[in-house]
Amino acid sequence: MNYTRALSGNFGVEVADPDVATMSDDELRELLFALYTNRIAVLRTGGLTEVEYVDFARRIGDPLLLIPDKVAYPEIIPVDNLRENIKKTKHSAAHWHTDQSFTSPLASVTMLYSIAAPSSGGQTHFCDMAGAYDALSESIRSEIDEMEVVHRRGVSIVARQEEHAPPILKDWDYRTVHHPLVRRHPITKRKTLYGISGSSQGIRGMSDAAAKRLLESLCDHALAPRFLNSHHHRVGDILMWDNPTTMHKASPIGQATGPDDARVLWRISLTGIPSVFLECIDEEGA
Ligand SMILES: O=C(O)CCC(=O)C(=O)O
Numbered sequence: 001m002n003y004t005r006a007l008s009g010n011f012g013v014e015v016a017d018p019d020v021a022t023m024s025d026d027e028l029r030e031l032l033f034a035l036y037t038n039r040i041a042v043l044r045t046g047g048l049t050e051v052e053y054v055d056f057a058r059r060i061g062d063p064l065l066l067i068p069d070k071v072a073y074p075e076i077i078p079v080d081n082l083r084e085n086i087k088k089t090k091h092s093a094a095h096w097h098t099d100q101s102f103t104s105p106l107a108s109v110t111m112l113y114s115i116a117a118p119s120s121g122g123q124t125h126f127c128d129m130a131g132a133y134d135a136l137s138e139s140i141r142s143e144i145d146e147m148e149v150v151h152r153r154g155v156s157i158v159a160r161q162e163e164h165a166p167p168i169l170k171d172w173d174y175r176t177v178h179h180p181l182v183r184r185h186p187i188t189k190r191k192t193l194y195g196i197s198g199s200s201q202g203i204r205g206m207s208d209a210a211a212k213r214l215l216e217s218l219c220d221h222a223l224a225p226r227f228l229n230s231h232h233h234r235v236g237d238i239l240m241w242d243n244p245t246t247m248h249k250a251s252p253i254g255q256a257t258g259p260d261d262a263r264v265l266w267r268i269s270l271t272g273i274p275s276v277f278l279e280c281i282d283e284e285g286a
Pocket residue numbers: 079093099122123124125248249250251267
């Protein structure tokens with residue numbers, strides 16, 4: 001396959017003309033390795049049907065079923081600014097987060113397939129948490145290496161003022177889970193910061209004030225421009241990201257008035273290890 005460095009910052013890779021529907025196991029392994037080592041991959045496809053998209057996703061993990069299963073493809077979560085959905089999706093992802101960090105198991109890869117793209121705006125922004133971890137001083141790394149973050153759905157204690165808070169919905173699961181602050185990537189084994197913003201509510205065994213201070217200083221470090229990147233969607237793109245090593249956020253966008261500012265994405269979020277990598281994992285899992 002044809003890889004080039006894709007995005008505006010220091011990470012991310014683009015794949016021109018991938019044959020999504022007929023990709024061999026070797027090509028898929030190569031693509032996923034490129035994704036894990038670059039954090040984000042943009043596949044410039046010539047167009048896909050729902051079934052091709054879902055079949056491709058199922059080779060990479062188990063799709064989360066977040067919407068009622070009465071629809072034909074419950075794996076596909078619509079993310080759009082169309083009139084009928086704008087209330088539900090408006091700005092709900094416009095804050096730094098890692099998908100499903102408030103649950104266990106965690107999301108592995110998330111993908112957005114672009115059906116309609118606005119001519120300007122509507123980018124998805126990324127933060128490279130593996131690069132940010134590497135750039136911490138040795139003493140901070142050893143101080144935080146064994147810490148566990150308390151996660152719960154809602155507004156994180158380190159949510160930034162300029163961000164949109166996620167809507168608080170009654171039917172959400174507000175149970176608390178714990179995840180290591182520093183994880184090893186399940187496939188590459190590279191160490192990375194994990195889930196410092198989004199659903200972080202504290203650090204196990206630490207006062208709320210001290211946890212807020214520490215998480216805020218890690219966010220200030222990780223959200224520096226050298227660890228950031230953004231993607232402007234184009235129709236036919238599959239934007240894939242590796243949740244263990246990234247945070248992301250949507251750009252707020254208003255309700256579409258016509259084809260020029262419509263933003264329609266099909267999201268699929270996955271858990272688990274791709275079957276092409278099953279022989280490489282240890283008990284740590286996804
Ligand atoms: O709309 C976007 O750019 C990102 C969407 C997102 O982060 C989500 O649905 O979790």
